[in-house]
Amino acid sequence: MTTYPVLDKKDTRSGFGEGLLEIGKTDDRVVALCADLTGSLKMGDFAKAFPDRFFQVGVAEANMMGMAAGLTIGGKIPYTGTFANFSTGRVYDQIRQSIAYSGKNVKICASHAGLTLGEDGATHQILEDIGLMKMLPGMTVIVPCDHNQTKQATIAIADHEGPVYLRFGRPKWPVFIASDTPFEIGKAQLLSEGTDVSIFACGHLVWKALQAMEELQKQGISAEVINIHTIKPLDEEAVLTSVRKTGCVVTCEEHQRHGGLGDSIAQLLARELPTPMEYVAVNDSFGESGTPEQLLAKYGLDTPDVVAATKRVLKRK
Amino acid sequence: MTTPAPSDTHRSTAKSTSVEELKSIAGQVRRDIVRMVHGCQSGHPGGSLGCTDFLVALYFHVMRHDPENFSMDGIGEDLFFLSNGHISPVFYSVLARSGYFPLEELKTFRKIDSRLQGHPTTHEGLPGVRMASGSLGQGLSVGIGAALAKKLNGDPSLVFTLHGDGELQEGQIWEAALAGPGKKVDNLIATVDWNGRQIDGDVDDVMPLGDLNAKWKAFGWDVLEMKGNDMAAVLAGFEEAISRTGKGKPVMILMRTEMGAGVDFMMGTHEWHGIAPNDAQLADALKQLPETLGDY
Numbered sequence: 102m103t104t105y106p107v108l109d110k111k112d113t114r115s116g117f118g119e120g121l122l123e124i125g126k127t128d129d130r131v132v133a134l135c136a137d138l139t140g141s142l143k144m145g146d147f148a149k150a151f152p153d154r155f156f157q158v159g160v161a162e163a164n165m166m167g168m169a170a171g172l173t174i175g176g177k178i179p180y181t182g183t184f185a186n187f188s189t190g191r192v193y194d195q196i197r198q199s200i201a202y203s204g205k206n207v208k209i210c211a212s213h214a215g216l217t218l219g220e221d222g223a224t225h226q227i228l229e230d231i232g233l234m235k236m237l238p239g240m241t242v243i244v245p246c247d248h249n250q251t252k253q254a255t256i257a258i259a260d261h262e263g264p265v266y267l268r269f270g271r272p273k274w275p276v277f278i279a280s281d282t283p284f285e286i287g288k289a290q291l292l293s294e295g296t297d298v299s300i301f302a303c304g305h306l307v308w309k310a311l312q313a314m315e316e317l318q319k320q321g322i323s324a325e326v327i328n329i330h331t332i333k334p335l336d337e338e339a340v341l342t343s344v345r346k347t348g349c350v351v352t353c354e355e356h357q358r359h360g361g362l363g364d365s366i367a368q369l370l371a372r373e374l375p376t377p378m379e380y381v382a383v384n385d386s387f388g389e390s391g392t393p394e395q396l397l398a399k400y401g402l403d404t405p406d407v408v409a410a411t412k413r414v415l416k417r418k
Numbered sequence: 419m420t421t422p423a424p425s426d427t428h429r430s431t432a433k434s435t436s437v438e439e440l441k442s443i444a445g446q447v448r449r450d451i452v453r454m455v456h457g458c459q460s461g462h463p464g465g466s467l468g469c470t471d472f473l474v475a476l477y478f479h480v481m482r483h484d485p486e487n488f489s490m491d492g493i494g495e496d497l498f499f500l501s502n503g504h505i506s507p508v509f510y511s512v513l514a515r516s517g518y519f520p521l522e523e524l525k526t527f528r529k530i531d532s533r534l535q536g537h538p539t540t541h542e543g544l545p546g547v548r549m550a551s552g553s554l555g556q557g558l559s560v561g562i563g564a565a566l567a568k569k570l571n572g573d574p575s576l577v578f579t580l581h582g583d584g585e586l587q588e589g590q591i592w593e594a595a596l597a598g599p600g601k602k603v604d605n606l607i608a609t610v611d612w613n614g615r616q617i618d619g620d621v622d623d624v625m626p627l628g629d630l631n632a633k634w635k636a637f638g639w640d641v642l643e644m645k646g647n648d649m650a651a652v653l654a655g656f657e658e659a660i661s662r663t664g665k666g667k668p669v670m671i672l673m674r675t676e677m678g679a680g681v682d683f684m685m686g687t688h689e690w691h692g693i694a695p696n697d698a699q700l701a702d703a704l705k706q707l708p709e710t711l712g713d714y
Contacts, residue, residue, distance in 0.1 A: 109643050153570065156601065164559045164593035174548055175571050177504020194553050195590070199560055203540050203550045250577075303553070363600075 103293040105311055106327035111248035113269035114212040115307075120141025120255025121180060125151050125160040128259055134169055135182040136162045141210050141271075142182035151271055162187045164358075170205040178259055179207050185214035186227035189234060201237040208258050208334050209234075215273045215355035216242075216383070217305055217346035217393035217402055226388040232360025234266035235333040241265045242287065244354075246307035248276045250291035250330060253284035263363065264289050265276075268304065270355075272393045273309050287331045289339035295325035298411050301342040302353035303329050303362050306381065306402060311351050324411060335365050338343055341374055349414045350378040353407055355397075358382035377417035381411040436480045437649050443515065444474040444649065445711040446711040448680045449704060450511035450524055453713065456700040461536065463688040465506035465582060468613050468646065468675035470491060472556040473512045475652045476578060480660075485517035487534055488545035497564055498573045499549055501557020502582035502693065503613065509547075510534050512714070518546035523713040555588025557581060558608055562668075565606040579608045584616030587625050592637075598668035599638025607659045608639075609671040611646065615688035630672055639670040646675035681706055 119383065121214070125147050132154040135144050139157065148155040152238060160167045160182055169179035181188065188211035220227050230317050235242045245251040251269045258265045282290075292307070293314055302310035307328045314324040325343050327342070344350055350370065352363035361384045363380040370376045383400050397403045435443075443497040445575055447470050455461040477483070500509050507527065514521045519533070526532035537552030539701040549560050568575055585591065598606060610630070618624050627633070634641045639684035640662045645656030652673075659669045676685030677691065681703045 131499065156566070159598060159600070161593035161597065163555075163590040164562075164597050167556050167559020167594065168563035168566070168592065168597065171560035172567045173566070174560075174564045175493065175565050175567030175573070177570065195556055195559075198550050198553045199556050204536065245660060 102295065102314065102323070104291070107275040107277060107396060108279070108405035109248070109276040110273045111276050113245065113248055113251040114141070114199065114271060114275050115143050116248035116251030117210055117212065117255050117269055117382065118146060119319065120252035122146045122150060124256045124259045126156065128296060129324055130176055130178045131259055132177045133180045134158055134165050136165050136187065138183050141184070141417055142210070144182050145338060150214055153263060163195045164191045166192045167199050169207045170203060173205045173207060173270060181207065181212050182210050182212070185230045187311060189230040193233060197237060201240055203387040204239065204264055205245065205264060208265045210255070210267045212269055214268045215270060215305070216388045216396040216402065217270050217272045219393050219396065220390050222390040223387040228355070228357045228388065229360065230268060231332055231354070231356050231362065237264055239255065241331070242413065243286065243331050244268045244303040245330050246304060246328050247274060247278050249278045249280045249282070250284060254330065257284055257286055265290060267295060270305055273391040274305055274392065277308065277311070287334050287336060289336035291339070292328055293326045295323040295347065296413060297323045297347055298325065298349050298351060299328045299347045299364055300324050300351045300353065300407065300411070301329050301362065302326065302341065302400050304333060304355050306353040306355055309397070309402065309404050316404065316408050317411055322415070324409065329362055332362050332365055335369060340366060340369055344370065344374055344376050346379050349418045350376055351381060351407060351410045352378065353381040353402070353412055355402060356382055358384050366371040377414050379414040381406050381410050385392055429653050437536060437653065440474055440478055441649050442710040443478055445471050445707055446709065447508060447511045447515065449707045449709060449713060451507040452616065452681065452695060452700060452703045454507045454511070454524055454527040455694045456515050458523065458589050458694065459694045460528055461507055462504040462692045463507065463609060463694070464677040464684055464688070465502065465505040465613065466707060467529070467681060467684060468595065468677045468679045469580065469611050470508050470648050470680065471503055471649050471652050472580070473508050475497070475656060477512045477516045479653060480656045481578065482600070488518060490548060492548065493573060496576045499557045499561045499564070500538060500551055500580055502554065502580060503551030506534070506536065506538050508525065509538060513644045515711065519544060524714045538590035555590040558591055558594035559597070561606055561608065562594055562601065565586065565603045566601065568605055576660070577606045579606070580713050581608065581610050582595065582616070582629055583610055583612045583614065583621050583627060584624070586627055595634065595637040595639070600665050603668045604664055606668040607663065607671065608668065609673050611675055612672050613677040615676045615677045615691065616690050617688065619688055634639060634670045634672070640665070640667040641672060643672045643674065646655060646673035647679045674679065683710065700711040
């Protein structure tokens with residue numbers, strides 16, 4: 102078992118802001134658009150450093166997506182920034198036609214995803230965005246697990262030709278991935294080897310999965326934890342290799358059970374390797390106001406929920 | 419075919435095709451439209467016929483472009499985005515006849531395995547198309563983005579867009595209406611096909627647009643009106659519009675057209691927005707449209 106000390110506590114959105122500034126310095130094709138959330142998205146440093154390449158578009162997300170699509174014609178690499186809710190559901194048809202179907206090289210960068218947005222409540226806590234985005238043909242979907250990985254992913258997507266959905270969040274969260282750890286789009290990250298169960302997680306819940314792994318170890322259960330930071334394209338070989346060894350699966354995500362990471366894994370397993378599996382995800386429900394930790398506990402996305410799901414699935418082996 | 423873009427934004431149009439030549443091309447394009455729509459028994463002839471003079475003038479006289487060497491980025495070329503993608507028949511005919519792809523391909527319109535999809539798309543790699551359209555209201559935003567990219571690239575070429583008047587009922591249009599002047603996108607000429615009709619009837623009955631001229635002016639656009647089915651007026655309108663670029667505001671042409679222009683029984687009604695002629699109706703239409711350049 103590999104344990105991960107907390108290096109720091111930082112928000113993933115700040116990782117995005119740092120990554121955007123860095124890629125902006127090295128690649129002048131990178132431009133950024135923001136719909137009146139520059140502070141929330143941590144895009145201020147980019148805007149200050151590259152005022153000609155930053156477009157404040159106001160509270161008009163549909164237009165922002167169209168402008169981003171247009172900016173690719175002429176060779177720019179646009180990064181759009183707003184909350185995950187307004188980055189996806191609000192502008193789904195604009196993304197579908199002007200970006201995905203048109204094959205445009207737009208990077209849709211979405212903060213404040215999921216329940217951990219907290220006190221703003223369910224209007225802003227989108228839990229359907231991974232599903233919406235992964236259904237679009239040609240769309241790459243990335244959900245990094247901490248600040249450092251979000252920064253790495255923000256930089257990496259510039260060199261990936263094609264539309265990308267990059268999802269991150271609001272709260273300060275444990276940083277546990279070293280800043281020099283390699284990041285490769287589409288390549289799952291084996292965080293800790295184990296033999297009894299495969300725990301696949303993304304985003305903030307990777308940390309919860311690691312916490313659960315330590316708890317399970319105390320109870321004599323060896324959990325393998327794999328960070329599926331790229332939900333589409335899914336690293337099928339990494340998933341199958343782990344599941345062939347452990348024979349059961351728990352998936353963890355800050356998203357609806359319908360349509361998220363768990364469903365991607367389930368679809369793969371149904372096709373290739375039917376295996377007992379449990380979901381740690383929101384069960385067909387909207388969220389509500391509260392602190393991130395209160396919400397994760399209430400909606401069944403906390404460390405004890407991962408432990409309980411593991412015990413359930415072990416009984417089904 | 420490409421003419422070097424001048425650094426002066428007060429440029430003249432790209433080619434000196436005569437009004438008579440352009441009218442002759444427009445007649446042939448109208449034949450293509452009714453034949454294409456008849457050939458697959460679907461599609462949108464009404465708006466296509468109404469916008470024929472506009473698109474012929476744009477592609478054969480106004481724009482500096484390079485049909486034989488199509489590139490997605492179109493650096494150094496004027497760009498056109500069709501936002502009301504349902505008038506694909508006129509778009510495809512004009513693209514083919516200006517050399518983007520073989521004329522023969524017009525036969526495949528809306529048929530299986532074709533690059534000429536019901537609504538235009540980049541997805542099948544058809545030269546001349548830079549953006550999918552069909553779901554309405556999106557092209558103005560795209561045009562603004564492309565125009566901003568030209569500014570960032572120091573490219574003095576222009577961006578043109580076309581929109582239906584019914585399409586202006588989409589909310590995204592008005593987001594873009596704010597953004598164009600807000601970002602001083604003065605290398606963009608948008609045009610509205612102001613034919614007053616949409617699928618369900620007259621625009622005034624479906625959802626009135628009110629004083630369009632005043633609306634666009636209030637949003638900060640430089641607005642002019644143009645008769646869209648009079649070739650000389652179209653050329654003069656483009657000339658005037660181009661002369662107004664580079665002055666800090668985007669330009670809006672409100673173009674009065676007749677849906678179905680050129681085919682008498684398709685005019686004066688919204689009924690031909692999206693239906694195909696039968697064999698007898700096709701024959702009737704073709705009698706009114708002399709074959710000038712040879713049918714595909």
